[in-house]
Amino acid sequence: MTLTDYLIARIRASGPLSMADYMADCLLHPQFGYYSTRDPFGAAGDFVTAPEISQMFGELIGLALAQAWLDQAAPGRFVLAELGPGRGTLMADALRATARVPGFVQAAEVWLVEASASLRARQRKVLAGHNVQWVDSVAGLPEAPLYLVANEFFDALPVRQFQREGDGWRERRVGLEGGVLTLGLAGAGPQAALSHRLADTKDGDIVELCPAATPILGEVARRIARNGGAALIVDYGDWRSLGDTVQALKAHRPVPVLETPGEADLTAHVDFEVLSQAAQAEGCAASRMTPQGLFLERLGITARAETLARADAEGTAAAHRRLTHPDEMGNLFKVLGLCPPGAPPLAGLDP
Structure with a gap:
């Protein structure tokens, strides 16, 4: 069958x-199911996400969360979490970059929200050497200040x-x-x-309409409003849903949505207005939606690219362009930040 x-x-x-x-x-x-039967990421898979394009992405995400941690008086124990962590590449890059922030990695309890057994196995290899724990949902995370990233997570939720x-x-x-x-x-x-x-x-x-988005985002927001922390939501979409955005990708090419069930990745554009409203309904502060390219430039991606270019000028330039240029991922992908009311705004984002 x-x-x-x-x-x-x-x-x-x-x-x-x-x-x-x-x-x-x-x-x-x-x-x-697609995620139950394969590793969909990378050149040999069906799509490539920002962390797989360059280490710069995960590094800057990690440092932005570390800055939020410092801005909130550097709690001595906190949860560092990722929703839908793929191969674990983003978290690995974030942990490497934040190792230079005194006390951050030592205070962090790393949790990955991942339901796929095959992807958990891949993440375990990539993050070998780190004390990582897994849960199936946000509700399973421990109660503590929560510093969280969700990159290309909400676009995979059914609509x-x-x-x-x-x-x-x-x-x-x-x-x-x-x-x-x-x-x-x-x-x-x-x-x-x-x-x-x-x-x-x-x-x-x-x-x-994405039935699962509001409960998941609401749970994240409740924890941040109650315990402190921050969240960075990075995905493709816009402020308000309009039009048929469901798409299927197989071997990096669009295919008809009904053509190969279970053999192609299915996604839909994220409605950032809904996410922002869900966060605020739980007493959490939400930033303005910001294009990914602008967010990364504000965090210093150009300076980081200049450093990496000493080893690989052509590859670094191509990665920098793909992540930030308006004709690539720079405008298609957006960033939404969450923090407790009254906390300093997140680095790279406008309150």
């Missing part, structure tokens, strides 16, 4: 799936899609036509979560 076979049988038994249910099966099915029709919405669903997976629409009806979007959309517009 393949995941396609499983999905067809599920639809025949229970009816069409929401896009969120389809994405969840494609990514996380325990036997056939529901709704198409406007009059004053109602029709949910886009994955069904069957002639035994083949196909997209269709449910009947029109009101959606309380989208009532405010009637003011800035028109018939035919598609709006995406």
Whole structure:
């Protein structure tokens, strides 16, 4: 049996799936899911994330969190955590860079929020020599000041899609036509979560909702508001969701979303407005959304690139451009920072 076979049988038994249910099966099915069956990162995988492009990214993220730690009186015990840590490259680079910040690594308890057994094994190798612990969700983290990074985590959470029709919405669903997976629409009806979007959309517009994003971000924000700390959310997206942004990548190339279930990475653009509102609802302060390129330049990536260029000028220049240039990742990716109310703003971000 393949995941396609499983999905067809599920639809025949229970009816069409929401896009969120389809994405969840494609990514996380325990036997056939994308993250359950492979290492998707790097040149041999399906996509490359910023930490895999250059060590500069993880170094600067780590130093930004270390500065927040210093600004909040350097608590003697804290949780240093990452959501969806991939291969562990970002955390390894962050720990190496922050080893020069007196007391930071010694006070840190490193926790990785990772559900995939195969990725945990890869992270364990990359972070050998560090005392690292794993949990399946943010709720499993210990109570302590929390300094957290989530890079390309929220974009992998499943989304529901709704198409406007009059004053109602029709949910886009994955069904069957002639035994083949196909997209269709449910009947029109009101959606309380989208009532405010009637003011800035028109018939035919598609709006995406990510059911898991608010609870996860809310839990992070509650802990930071209660115990102190900071969070850096880095992802691609914009301030408000509009349009069909679900995409599939296989071998670094876009493929149709329904073509190869379980064999391609599925993602959707992140709605940063929703994340900011969720944080503030829990009493946490949220920064302005900032383009990744500007954020990294403010943190000093050019100076760091000049140092690394002594060993590899061409490779460092290419990495610097890819991370910061507006035509590359510089504008597509955004950064949102969280900190307790009244705490100094995070380095590189505007309050």
